[in-house]
């Protein structure tokens with residue numbers, strides 16, 4: 547049973563206009579794997595629901611987790627005001643994370659706020675992978691950290707100001723990237739396009755879904771996604787993203 551704990555902010559940085567990095571010393575770091583997430587709580591007792599944020603980097607030596615997030619509303623705005631030395635309540639690590647399979651040409655794909663969780667996976671793979679990152683503009687984030695892993699890094703931007711002008715799938719095709727398994731996190735249309743690409747190439751594709759959540763621990767069914775098979779437990783075509791995911795084999799879920 548995971549327990550809510552109080553972590554200490556050991557580092558804080560603003561990476562772009564609206565993207566922030568928070569490093570938190572916490573017990574959760576000792577058992578986390580790439581692709582899992584934590585529920586972060588706001589101090590204001592008026593906001594009881596936590597905000598799920600993916601684990602970007604795991605440092606077991608320092609017992610620290612790094613989170614990288616975009617400010618979109620009250621919760622993420624409150625986190626962006628925390629500074630070094632502040633405390634933050636969190637619950638985690640939650641969800642199932644990525645399980646790398648044997649492959650010659652693994653390709654990691656991140657889009658928007660789906661970029662951060664792919665860093666931990668690239669680090670766990672010691673850079674033996676190709677990373678394709680999709681951003682809105684040339685105002686990228688975490689690029690240096692991905693390059694440091696030794697992975698080949700390819701960029702796509704919506705406005706064409708850096709790398710391929712278009713989607714991550716356009717970048718894969720334009721750069722003729724070899725691939726025999728895809729690991730991905732990002733907006734649904736991106737995951738849908740990667741699922742179609744994987745079907746075309748007949749390769750496995752793992753998608754991490756960052757849908758809206760409520761409890762984040764499997765209790766409220768507020769985060770179900772439609773699945774191909776009937777769930778053993780509920781007997782319906784549904785799975786809970788927070789508990790059964792957020793990572794699924796793309797063929798399992800209807801995107």
Ligand SMILES: Cc1cc2nc3c(=O)[nH]c(=O)nc-3n(C[C@H](O)[C@H](O)[C@H](O)COP(=O)(O)OP(=O)(O)OC[C@H]3O[C@@H](n4cnc5c(N)ncnc54)[C@H](O)[C@@H]3O)c2cc1C
Pocket residue numbers: 583597598599600601614615616617618619620621622623659662663755756757758759792
């Ligand atoms: C498993 C998981 C991992 C996540 N990891 C990250 C991460 O690493 N970095 C990051 O920046 N964000 C991540 N998110 C999204 C993040 O949880 C939301 O952006 C956050 O909860 C918004 O809280 P808020 O109080 O700031 O905004 P709110 O006031 O709750 O919402 C502000 C606006 O954002 C929209 N919104 C809120 N949540 C989501 C969502 N999940 N998807 C799309 N739109 C949403 C709302 O509809 C609203 O328009 C993740 C979500 C999940 C489920």
Ligand code: FES
Pocket residue numbers: 759760761762763764765766767768769770786787788789
């Ligand atoms: S958010 Fe409550 S079951 Fe997933």
